[in-house]
Amino acid sequence: GQSLEQPSEVTAVEGAIVQINCTYQTSGFYGLSWYQQHDGGAPTFLSYNALDGLEETGRFSSFLSRSDSYGYLLLQELQMKDSASYFCAVNDDKIIFGKGTRLHILP
Amino acid sequence: EAGVVQSPRYKIIEKKQPVAFWCNPISGHNTLYWYRQNLGQGPELLIRYENEEAVDDSQLPKDRFSAERLKGVDSTLKIQPAELGDSAVYLCASSLGLGQGTTNEKLFFGSGTQLSVL
Numbered sequence: 001g002q003s004l005e006q007p008s009e010v011t012a013v014e015g016a017i018v019q020i021n022c023t024y025q026t027s028g029f030y031g032l033s034w035y036q037q038h039d040g041g042a043p044t045f046l047s048y049n050a051l052d053g054l055e056e057t058g059r060f061s062s063f064l065s066r067s068d069s070y071g072y073l074l075l076q077e078l079q080m081k082d083s084a085s086y087f088c089a090v091n092d093d094k095i096i097f098g099k100g101t102r103l104h105i106l107p
Numbered sequence: 108e109a110g111v112v113q114s115p116r117y118k119i120i121e122k123k124q125p126v127a128f129w130c131n132p133i134s135g136h137n138t139l140y141w142y143r144q145n146l147g148q149g150p151e152l153l154i155r156y157e158n159e160e161a162v163d164d165s166q167l168p169k170d171r172f173s174a175e176r177l178k179g180v181d182s183t184l185k186i187q188p189a190e191l192g193d194s195a196v197y198l199c200a201s202s203l204g205l206g207q208g209t210t211n212e213k214l215f216f217g218s219g220t221q222l223s224v225l
């Protein structure tokens with residue numbers, strides 16, 4: 001079977017750094033993606049890791065450890081507009097999503 | 108460049124009625140996905156197309172759901188008859204579909220159709 005685990009909610013303060021973890025168990029694996037979804041909106045792509053290591057895109061970074069079946073999304077210099085749900089997704093030939101982490105940001 | 112277009116944006120129907128959703132993917136995108144998303148949950152895969160071929164429909168409830176992608180472009184997802192539990196947002200996504208391996212399979216989503224079954 002396939003499963004992705006990520007925390008249901010995370011709270012952080014504006015300007016701070018937050019890390020959202022994701023562990024996965026899938027029959028096949030080509031890479032791990034992260035998507036952001038604001039309330040009422042569609043998921044939008046943030047990052048993709050096919051190989052171990054850190055990928056940086058502006059304030060967002062994503063990490064992957066294939067041997068540990070683990071990845072995380074790191075958000076720096078948090079802004080109020082970062083309040084959203086964040087999904088990890090495994091590329092197992094098809095794209096399978098986790099249940100999402102709701103990020104709350106306090107002023 | 109136009110994004111993924113879905114219609115209708117909202118649909119309210121009574122149970123046992125049929126309903127259909129339409130999706131126009133980004134031009135040139137070979138792969139098309141239909142997902143269902145319940146409130147507070149992640150998108151759940153229903154079916155994946157590579158061009159006009161349904162390559163993964165294992166999660167599609169085939170007793171009431173059907174889908175087609177004629178000519179490998181637009182796609183339609185149908186529910187007949189609808190049940191109360193079908194209330195959800197139905198999302199369509201497309202990607203270039205460059206194949207397996209280390210390819211970044213980046214999905215572009217439409218705005219979705221919010222279905223309410225009464």
